[in-house]
Amino acid sequence: MSHPLTEFELIQQYFSDIGFGAGSSNAVVDLGVGDDCALLSIPPKKRLAVSMDTLLAGRHFPASAQADDIAQRALAVSVSDLAAMGAQPIGFTLALSIPSVDQSWLQKFSQGLRASADYYQIPLIGGDTTQGPLSLTIQVHGLVPQMSCLRRAGARPNDLVFVSGCLGDGAAALELLQNKPTISVAQQEYLLSRFYRPKARIALGQALLGLATAAIDISDGLLADLGHIARASAVGATINSDSLPVSEAAASVLSPDKLQRGALTGGDDYELCFTAGAEHRGKLAEIANKLNVPITAIGSIGVIGNNGVIGNSGVGDRVVCQDAQGNTLEVETAGYQHF
């Protein structure tokens, strides 16, 4: 193309028909990209769940990252918030700011976005493109039943605390990206895939509806995010540092101390942390098996100011971390601070 792309052409060429592939939820999208607004029909007995996230180059991903990786990571990070509510994805909007119109970059970005949108069956329904420093703001839209969804509030004393998948992979991937330790190609691929193409736990979130008493996705680090549950639920929590599920790849990149800290505070894992009554352990094992997602019990909920649940640093004194011998760990930082 000899003339510079107009915004209209850019949208036509790179952002049309994304995620409208095999999805079954497209019935709700009455009007997508191309008018003043997109239009959605929300089915009866469903509520709309929405969440917005911004990722800035150099802050939330390396400025040198591949365009397809950036797109896939951004969408997964946003969809993860739908998973944490038990929502079914129905559509997303994208505000993309790019320094200039680089068509090979846009082509790759579009491919990554399409792959991820097809995976989650979530069509692109609208957005905005502007010229500026590289950043993406994505809003995801999902459906939850009128009468149930997973919230941060709802954890009760004596509930158990569970996490899906492995913790600390986000921290290990950052170590890999920054300091390039020597590990196997397979382990490198695993960690980079966990960082750039995390799999938001959509199916798990929906399976937990009616079972979990509270849930959140681990974006800021386990301690911080469990702290959000504890605060919203007006309870405390104790977690057993020796029970944290970690991957071999993460263990080969980080020392045991750093891995434990990564699992507790590293963030960027996009697993679900949730609470449920102990009577549901069997049912949770079935779900883990069926969805092929590990679910690990890592602690329990208590009353604040009772059974040891007090005095931790930085997360509102609500979350205590103990080793198997019952010794309380002092943990330096309480998750990612945005400022």
Add this chain to the structure above:
Amino acid sequence: MSHPLTEFELIQQYFSDIGFGAGSSNAVVDLGVGDDCALLSIPPKKRLAVSMDTLLAGRHFPASAQADDIAQRALAVSVSDLAAMGAQPIGFTLALSIPSVDQSWLQKFSQGLRASADYYQIPLIGGDTTQGPLSLTIQVHGLVPQMSCLRRAGARPNDLVFVSGCLGDGAAALELLQNKPTISVAQQEYLLSRFYRPKARIALGQALLGLATAAIDISDGLLADLGHIARASAVGATINSDSLPVSEAAASVLSPDKLQRGALTGGDDYELCFTAGAEHRGKLAEIANKLNVPITAIGSIGVIGNNGVIGNSGVGDRVVCQDAQGNTLEVETAGYQHF
């Protein structure tokens, strides 16, 4: 406060309870800021309309602009897209990127945002805050009837073309901001208010449901935006350059030539451009009177390649601009190009 604000504290302090004032539409917001997602209940027989816009400092507003002005402008620009669909506002999300936590700036920004959200009765239901170059991405959510809304497609040959309010104020305001011509304080205030606090035509949009055959808001300039209607409707349009409604303030800042160009291509006016059958002129005059919003007929819709509707520059050859003598004007640029 002696320690730096956490994101949690920042949201609590500056972004809680915004727009939940006197609004009657709050019934749809089941859950606002503070969980993984916000939750909305869409009433039966309504559809959800959503639109996302990004404003970057230095590109969409002067980097030196006041924080409250920035907030009000950003929200009005976004709400204007709801107006163009005939939607009733129900909530918005905000992704705010700021270089640093400047509490006096945030305080002022929050005040402006609150004033505008109260005006449109549109509560803030979620978002994200990040540290980076100053920018705002806003997504607005509104309701339209299941069976009717205003779209870009729908204009028919022989429909008349109308605009609300005055055109060219956006261009005049930019001239004022950049070159500071000497005009009266009242005129300065009028133009700056039009730029920083444009009034999205929400009531007008809703009044046009069932009357207008197509509508758009004028953000990129009349020619470009009417071009969008013409393209989506597969028609052409002829506008009479002598009938464009302009304000005295704009005329005191811009030469007649520049004012005409501003009205045709300047953008940033956030008025509605719409088409309707000539038989509705009386009804439209009533609406204009009731809502105290001028509505001016500025042209008509034709078949493409017929009655002169061909051969204009840059807007897909779909929109022709003629003076009262029927001479076709050559217009240099076809609206704001984002790249």
